[in-house]
Amino acid sequence: MVIFLEIHTQPSAAPVIQALRSIGYNAQTAIADIVDNSVDAKADYIDIEFEYDMGDGYIRIADNGIGMTEGELQKAMTIGSKDPRDKRAKEELGRFGMGLKTASFSMGKRLCVITKKDGVTSERCWDLDYVSDKNEWLLHKSVPNEVRNRVGQVEGNSGTIVFIDRLDRFCGYGSHKVLKQDSYYSKVRRIHKYLEMVFHVMLEKYLLITINGNALCPWNPFLEGNSRRIEGEEQILRVNKNIIRITPYVLPHPSTFNQVDYKYAGGVKGWRDQQGFYIYRENRMVSFGDWFGMFPKDVPSELVRIKIEFSNAADNDWKIDVKKSTIFIPDEIKEDLKAIAKYYRQISQEMMLYRTKTTRTGGKIKGTLNTxxxxxxxxxxxxxxxxxxxxxxxxxxxxxxxxxxxxxxxxxxxxxxxxxxxxxxxxxxxxxxxxxxxxxxxxxxxxxxxxxxxxxxxxxxxxxxxxxxxxxxxxxxxxxxxxxxxxxxxxxxxxxx
Ligand SMILES: Nc1ncnc2c1ncn2[C@@H]1O[C@H](COP(=O)(O)OP(=O)(O)OP(=O)(O)O)[C@@H](O)[C@H]1O
Ligand SMILES: [Mg+2]
Structure with a gap:
């Protein structure tokens, strides 16, 4: 006779909350994860606001997406609201049913959500101090009155507002080390640039994102529209029947840019560091400027940026994480990627070596010095x-x-x-x-x-x-x-x- 001995064991709320807050987001990946949800909700306008208020400010992300019913909102606020093993809709960016909560809690201790669907508004609020005090997963059914004005209302017939305050981790709220105003807004600028990069495909096509009233401009790593860049032939690889598209680019030689354009094309980390693979999952960049240990980042190869695209059906192959910022290249395609990269790195090296001479005066040489x-x-x-x-x-x-x-x-x-x-x-x-x-x-x-x-x-x-x-x-x-x-x-x- 088999006897099953089981005890229903509820996780303790307080320590779990602390663990969830520490899964390794930074401010940029956290905001991007919340923006993912708005994109999934078919928003074409996302308004992000960062309020400093001497460290007692807030982050507010308002979208004009499809919004949620009260039942959907209740589910959305649940930790692990969806099964990561479920098949997701085509182009859907979500996977784990965690991002909204984990990303918000990585920045602040209180998360309020107000959402409207077909004209009906619903709201919920997680207050982590309260959860810790009670050591119970107690979710408030309404937004606290003290922040109601700051949270505001959803305009239009549908949309969602995600509001995070008590920003202890974002800017030191409640501690002795409150971020100075300058540093706070520098941080906001870095987030601005990061979103311009990771969402550039959507920004180019249909999406408008503003941060404190400033519209984001898509930053395209492959310098779309620059006639001097070399676009390599698209290659298609497969892993477990999932298609992976690879498009290599060799960007123009530095001497072809003016100073401002050159710096801009260098991106957030600068030319040398931005070389490498750019990996996109459903048009959203999840990894950038990385050779994944295959090659060093040397100056002669800095013109190479290689686009790799996969779909959410391949999440398992790439071991995508909750933060959508860490991935692993599937073993099956490593050698192929290495071969492609090696080839284009060589082109970059040759261009860098020979093209430097063209900038010199004299002009005796006819034709081009490109190899x-x-x-x-x-x-x-x-x-x-x-x-x-x-x-x-x-x-x-x-x-x-x-x-x-x-x-x-x-x-x-x-x-x-x-x-x-x-x-x-x-x-x-x-x-x-x-x-x-x-x-x-x-x-x-x-x-x-x-x-x-x-x-x-x-x-x-x-x-x-x-x-x-x-x-x-x-x-x-x-x-x-x-x-x-x-x-x-x-x-x-x-x-x-
Ligand atoms: N801005 C929004 N508009 C409409 N629905 C939303 C919004 N944000 C979240 N949701 C709903 O809440 C659910 C939970 O969001 P959450 O980010 O926690 O998980 P996910 O997006 O499903 O997966 P992941 O953890 O990979 O982000 C979403 O699946 C979506 O249904
Ligand atoms: Mg999500």
Whole structure:
């Protein structure tokens, strides 16, 4: 006989509250998490107010979203109001049923919410001092009279006001270390900039957010509209059937900006620190300027910013946290991301190294000093090496025909090693065609001839293997390459003019 011994064990309210307050938000991620809720509620206007009042002020976030019924509000104020395992609506930013409470409590001790749906207003208030005193989860059904004026009313037919005061953690309310007014507003400015970055996609499309009356301007890390930036080819990877979109960008060389634009494009952390991956979940940036330990952040690579987009269905793969600010790159795509990043970092490095010379006077050099050029026609685009680069021209002048031919073949192989060809893992949706086209066939022949002309003892098998490992040929099977060699290359009489 099996006997179940269970005791219903209610968590103690006071210590749980303290723990919830300390899950690692900062002011920026906390405000962003509350804004997420307004975005989910289909708001297109969010008005945020920070009142200092010598540390006795408040934070008020008012939206014109769909609002909540009293039942919905009661549920929303419950800690863990939704099951994180549930499927969320397309584009929904929420996941854990925690953010409203945890983000608010990370800044202050009292959270009042007034919401209106179809003209009917409801309100609730958590007062953490009261919860701690009573050691019970007691939620007030109405907003305390002393703050009613400050909280205000929802204008229009629907919307929600989130009001947080007793800002002990935000600005030292009730302590001896109340934040000075200057520092308080510096903090507000940092939040302003942070929201301009993480919500830039929505701000560009439809959303208006104001902070103390100032409208936010979207800060686009990829300098949308700048014709000098290089936009790499979009790559699509899959993890557990979920699609991940990757769009690499190499931004223009610093010499192409005026001082103001250059500083602005540097973003909150500055050019060097802003390089890296920018990860978006449902159009909301959840991670920015980070190589996730794959590369150092060096100055020559600072032009690279790589956009990565995933959907909320993939939250588990990315281990998104309540704060929507910590994520982990799924192991399955790490190598692919590294290959993409490596390639674009190289372009940045070359641009940084060679372009610096263009700013010098003299102007004898015709054409461009870029090592890579983006060639586009109506159907396709590709990065081509600048074959008229003065350094290359100088080198080619000094060598004989045979060496020149070898260098040209080698350069062609470099070109073929574009990210399109670099990434051939099983994750790729775009598969390279397996048959060998005329160009690749010619390159196989040329390259095999060169390899056979060396002193190394080689057979068709070995040469095919070597070529198959070279970037540009990954899509072609060894056997196919071998057949081309056997058919077209005279193995016994190496071509060595
Ligand atoms: N401004 C708002 N307008 C309308 N409904 C809201 C608003 N803020 C919160 N809600 C409702 O309250 C619920 C709880 O919000 P909360 O932020 O705590 O959790 P969540 O958004 O579901 O998930 P997460 O913890 O990932 O943020 C939301 O799912 C939403 O239904
Ligand atoms: Mg939320």
């Amino acid at each position: 890579w050029e983006l060639a586009t026609d109506n159907i396709d685009s590709a990065y081509l090496l600048n074959r008229t680069h003065p350094v290359l021209t100088d080198i080619l002048k000094t060598v004989d025909n045979n060496v020149r031919r070898k260098i040209n073949i080698y350069l062609k192989l470099i070109e073929l090693g574009s990210p399109n060809n670099l990434l051939k893992s099983g994750n790729m949706v775009k598969k390279e065609r397996q048959q060998v086209d005329g160009k690749s066939r010619k390159l196989i022949i040329d390259y095999a001839e060169i390899l056979f002309s060396t002193d190394i003892e080689l057979d068709a098998e070995k040469v095919a293997e070597t070529i198959s490992m070279m970037s540009g040929f990954e899509g072609i099977e060894i056997d196919t390459i071998k057949k081309v060699i056997e058919k077209e290359v005279n193995i016994n009489e190496p071509n060595n003019p």
